[in-house]
Amino acid sequence: MPNILNVQALNIGYAKKILLKNLNFSVETGEILVVLGANGIGKSTLVKTLLGLVPALSGIIEVYKPSSYGFMPQMRPDQPHLPMTVADFMDIFSWDPLWKKEVIKQLELGFFWNKQLQHLSFGMWQRVNLAQAVSSQPKLIFLDEPTQGLDIHWQTRTYEFLAKYAVQFQAGICCVSHDTVAVTNYADKVLCLDHQPAHQVSLTKRISEVGKQFIIYQHDHS
C-alpha cells in the first residue's frame, strides 16, 4: 500500500528545547498508527508538528494526496456563555449530507443532537469531537487521545469506527493514546516514545507477541 505520510529524520520541540530526535516512520493508506508514550514526552507536540501547527526543528514530513486533514484535539465542550447545540456545532464544518447521516448513525449522535454542549458528558463530547474530525472525509486523520473519557463499549466502538473509516476511505490514521487495547486490537503500527529503556523492552515484548510492527524512540533529557 502507498504511504500517505512519510517522516524522515524529524526533530521536534520548541525554540530551545528538543523533545524528540531523529523520528522515522510512515503511515500507509488504510493503516492505523498508534503513538504511545509517557505524559509530557511530546506526543501531542508530535501531532501538532505533523499538522504544521508547531514548526519542525528539522527533518522531512511528506504528505501524499491528502484531500484535507482531520484533527481531533483535546478540547472541552463547556465554553462559558456560548449557547450551542450539537447540531449547531456540527454546522460549523463542511459535510457531505449522506456522510453526515452515516456518521450520526454510527456514532449514535442522534440521541443528543439537540442537546446543549455544556450539558454533554465528556464521553458524549468525545464522540462529537470524533465526528467533526471525519466531517470532510479527510485522507489523513490525527487524533489526540480519542478514547479519553469513554466507557469500554465506546472505546471499542471508536476504534472499530476508525478501522472501518481507514479502509473505506483509504485513509491514514495517526492516533495518540495511552490505551493498550488500541495497540493490541486495532493498531497496524505502534510508535513508542519512552525515556525508560525498561518500559520500552517490556512494551516491545508485549507488542511483539501480538505481531505488530513497532518503532521505538528514546526520549532525550539532556
Added chain:
Amino acid sequence: MSFSFFYIPFIYSLLLSGLCGPIGSLILWRRMSFFGETIAHGSLLGFVLQHLLGWPLELSMSIVAIGYCVLLEVIDHQELDQSSFLPMLSYGVMGASLILIEKIIHNPSLVYTVLIGDILLVRPYDCQLLAGMLIVVCFSISYYYRPLILILFSKDLGYLNYTHVRAISFLMNVLIALSVAIAVQAVGILLGMALLTIPSLTAYYCSASPKKMIIYSALLAMLFSCIGFMASLFFNLAVGPTITLVALVGHLLVRFLLAFR
C-alpha cells in the same frame, strides 16, 4: 412638553443596543470582559490626548483602542497571563491619565464626564458613526462566523480549517475595542459598558444558539433602553444611570423567572 431633545439620544441608544448584540456576545464568548473594561478605562487617555494634542476625540480614542489590541496580541504571543497583565496596564494608564488631567489639563470634571457621560448630548454625527460601526460589525461577524466560533473551542482546529485565523482574531479584538471606545466617548463608561455586557449576559440564559443570543441581546438592550428612557423622563432621573439600573433589574428578573420555569 417637547421631547425633541430626546430623539437623537433615543436613536443613539437604539443603535448602541443593536451593537450590543454582536459585540456584547463576542465579549462574553471570548472572555474579554476585562479587556472591555481596560479599553473603557483607557478612554481617559483618549480624552487626555484630545486635550493635549488637539486631535478629534474619535481619532484619539481609536488610537488608544487599537494600541490596546496590539498590546493584547503581544501578551498572547508572549503567552503572558491576560488576567494579571491587563489590570496592571489598565490601572497604570488610568493613574497616569488622572495625573495629566489634574496637573496639565486642569479640568477635574473631565473624569466625571468620561465615567458618567451624558447621552442627551450626543450629536447626529455620533449616530452616523455608530451606525457605520454597526454595519461593519454585523458584516464581519456574519462573514467570519464559522472560524470565529471554531477558535473558541480550539485555536488549533481553527488554524487547520481556516486561513488567516490570527488576523480574524485580531479583527474581532479591534471591533470590540473600537465599539467600546466609540460608545464610551459618547455616553461614558457606565452606560457604554453596561449596555455592552448586561443584555448579552441576560440573553445567554434565554438562548439556544449563538445567533439567537446575538439577536436577543440586541432586542433586550433596546427594551432596557426604552424602559430606561421612559423612567428617566417620568421620574426626572439621569438617563445613563437609569438605563443601567433597568438593565440590571431586567437581568435579575429574567434569572428569577428562569429559576422557576
